[in-house]
Amino acid sequence: MKDSFWQEHLCYLGFRLTVPRKIVINILKETEKHLSAEDIYVKALKINPSIGLTSIYRTLLLFTKINVVQKHDFGEKKARYELINNPLKKEHHHHLICTRCKTVIDYADFMKEEVELMTKTENKLSKKYHFKIIYHTVHFYGLCVKCQKLA
Amino acid sequence: MKDSFWQEHLCYLGFRLTVPRKIVINILKETEKHLSAEDIYVKALKINPSIGLTSIYRTLLLFTKINVVQKHDFGEKKARYELINNPLKKEHHHHLICTRCKTVIDYADFMKEEVELMTKTENKLSKKYHFKIIYHTVHFYGLCVKCQKLA
DNA sequence: TTAATTGCAAACGGTTTGCATGGGC
């Protein structure tokens, strides 16, 4: 009884489709925010009060490994997680982070130029430093509209 | 008895030039690495065994606030710190991070183009999202020469 | 059936805090 692409993917890779895993997928599927493990846990409890925080962590770890979820670090002490739409071809975006309220905006505008330059730079850096580059992050930190008014 | 630019800066801002603060400055001055609080503490103990980890943290917090030190987050659970050469005009660089051994390479090559594009993007993003951008980070994650051979 | 996965509780590791003591100006 698989009711989503991600669930199929899980089974395809030989992992069991357990209650906590279904719940985590459904929660992530229904938000465009970057949720922390705690955020997910709180939402999960409402669906199934017997779920444990540990399973959330273990599920997220697994999902990160198999490229179903991307783990983000925005400079808070906690990590944040985001569903990757398609495990085979993940959509790439960069981030705009409010240092005051921690809001994160994904942007994919203006990306063509950025991606071009990033690729070019990656190639140059790989050669010069003999680094095998796997991924990159671009984060702009600042103040969102609301926080500009408050600060 | 100020023996460095940063120490003068500290006093200028009205902060006391205490033993732990001198030691932290000297340690950071003599490395091109990004040290963690623990790294600094271990080095500091060799200079003055009565120093406490807490002071290292408090010193780094202060230094970060007054732009003497830059705090970095490279996705480990601990933060890393780097002296900013000149508090008035900090030199900008991007990072190349080995996900396996956590080595960090600063690069400033190819930066002209990158900085140009970043500035352009910053302007566009500011307008579109009404964000006041304060700084950005560009991190390339991958494997360094050594770890490519081992992995 | 039976190995994978869970929930609990306890450990962990980096960082922060409260408080009495001590050191710079």
Next chain:
DNA sequence: GCCCATGCAAACCGTTTGCAATTAA
């Protein structure tokens, strides 16, 4: 001498781990 700053110990908080019980296939 007066505070600012320190060192210690304990708290904190997100995350991980050991283990016995449970569950999906």
